[in-house]
Amino acid sequence: MSGNSDPLTPRAKLAVTAGKAVAAASRAAGRGSGSVIGGKVALRLDPDLLARLAQSLDVVLVSATNGKTTTTRLIAEALRAAGPVVSNALGANMPAGITSALAGNSDARYGVIEVDEKYLAGVARDTDPKCIALLNLSRDQLDRAAETRMLAENWREGLAGSKAVVVANADDPLVVWAASSSPNVIWVAAGQMWKDDAWSCPSCGGVMQRPGDDWFCGDCGFRRPTPSWSLSGDHVLDPHGSAWPIHLQLPGRANKANATSSAAVAAVFGVPPQVALERMYQVQAVAGRYDVVQFKERDLRLLLAKNPAGWLETFSLIDPPPTPVILSVNARGADGTDTSWLWDVDYTRLTGHPICVIGDRKLDLAVRLEVANQHFQVCDDIDQAVQLCPPGRIEVIANYTAFQDLRRRVGN
Incomplete structure (x- = not known):
């Protein structure tokens, strides 16, 4: 640790102040936390x-x-x-x-x-x-x-x-x-x-x-x-x-x-x-992961899985069949636009679970589940999927931007 109690130069202090101001403006405009744009501005003013x-x-x-x-x-x-x-x-x-x-x-x-x-x-x-x-x-x-x-x-x-x-x-x-x-x-x-x-x-x-x-x-x-x-x-x-x-x-x-x-x-x-x-x-939940939320009089547990290794770990912790499972996959910039990784996931582990499929790339996922011999329904959105699920708790597994979409919709 540095012995210097204030390592910031005047330029660095200006950069911090400007970054915080931009972040606050971004939050006020409803564009997320503002942390990334604030950091970019601060680093532009002081690269060190x-x-x-x-x-x-x-x-x-x-x-x-x-x-x-x-x-x-x-x-x-x-x-x-x-x-x-x-x-x-x-x-x-x-x-x-x-x-x-x-x-x-x-x-x-x-x-x-x-x-x-x-x-x-x-x-x-x-x-x-x-x-x-x-x-x-x-x-x-x-x-x-x-x-x-x-x-x-x-x-x-x-x-x-x-x-x-x-x-x-x-x-x-x-x-x-x-x-x-x-x-x-x-x-x-x-x-x-x-x-x-x-x-x-x-x-x-x-x-x-x-x-x-x-x-x-x-x-x-x-x-x-x-x-x-x-x-x-x-x-x-x-x-x-x-x-x-x-x-x-x-x-x-x-x-x-x-x-x-x-x-x-x-x-x-x-x-x-x-x-x-x-x-x-x-630690109960991490940025919404593992949270159980009430939505349309049902308990939904929100699980994030972004790649084959993550899906494998997530399948190991969901409740046993016949607990219903909703799967949501997008392929936007933050997810990576290539969905070929779906073929690396062993979806036969979901046998016995009623499955609903949503998300931007629900048809890619549907083809993959069909090949894995799974029974599933393709739905328009989380509202329809929840209504089609049998009673009891629902496990919801989504990749990165699909997870953010879900959190916004179910009020988490």
């Missing part, structure tokens, strides 16, 4: 602003294809045990949104920052993080995201020689390869349900062997490192072998894995696992 704002903070960066928003929230809650935290809690995770979040809080001691995978190396350069959490890498936004191994290579080069403590998922070969360039890595066994992006060795291209939970390359010897933290059922095992119960209101195995990584990060800052895990219980 992100680095200046980060100087007075102990920074944690969190990056992954899935789970980064939730894990950022869990880490932020855990670190509040040690001091005030500033975080980009709403998920604006590129440099403009991050700058805007940090500019909003001058009293914080810790900065817990979610970073889009493509921007991790640059943001790490600017913010000089004390800790970086790497959770997973899988295919996402096929039309504009780099192929996963290229992203891993970008991480590997960007983190080489970094002073940060890297907390990395030992079960994802792409993450392990990316993190292995760092001199100081803490390995976490957080699990990996989705394996289809890591059948070839990221180091040499050889075929990956996967006996049980282990993995190794038969050609070059690249292999799973021994973890010091791990998820075991409903407990986190720390490096001393002690088991700490996980207390979460968030559902599913994936969130227990997120909590395990978060506990390992908190320990880097001196927060004990018991304290960290108890504080994580405060």
Whole structure:
């Protein structure tokens, strides 16, 4: 941490003020939170602003294809045990949104920052993080995201020689390869349900062997490192072998894995696992995800799933059949316009659930469900879908912009 109590130059202060004014104007005009446009204006006025704002903070960066928003929230809650935290809690995770979040809080001691995978190396350069959490890498936004191994290579080069403590998922070969360039890595066994992006060795291209939970390359010897933290059922095992119960209101195995990584990060800052895990219980929903809302006299649980790995994890936590399921898929700019990823999702896991399909690309999804032998109805909108569902709670699974549309309609 910098000893300078006010690292901001007059130019930086002007940039912060201008950014806040633009953000407020954007909010007043009903155009969202304003954090991205405010950050863009601030960075235009002072290109070094992100680095200046980060100087007075102990920074944690969190990056992954899935789970980064939730894990950022869990880490932020855990670190509040040690001091005030500033975080980009709403998920604006590129440099403009991050700058805007940090500019909003001058009293914080810790900065817990979610970073889009493509921007991790640059943001790490600017913010000089004390800790970086790497959770997973899988295919996402096929039309504009780099192929996963290229992203891993970008991480590997960007983190080489970094002073940060890297907390990395030992079960994802792409993450392990990316993190292995760092001199100081803490390995976490957080699990990996989705394996289809890591059948070839990221180091040499050889075929990956996967006996049980282990993995190794038969050609070059690249292999799973021994973890010091791990998820075991409903407990986190720390490096001393002690088991700490996980207390979460968030559902599913994936969130227990997120909590395990978060506990390992908190320990880097001196927060004990018991304290960290108890504080994580405060998190009920993350930007609307997992919220149960009342709509047309029904209970809808809102679940976000943006890519094949995310859909697989989400299917594992929905209530058993015959709970009705509404699926909504869009293909707008923020989603990626290529929907071919739908063919990578195993929709046979929904057998026995009544299914309704909505969203801009409902016909793409309908074709995919037909091939998977699922019974479904195509609906005009969420109102019609809810009316067609049998009684009881409804699980609603949507990708990114479809999820935002749903939240607006059901008043969440």
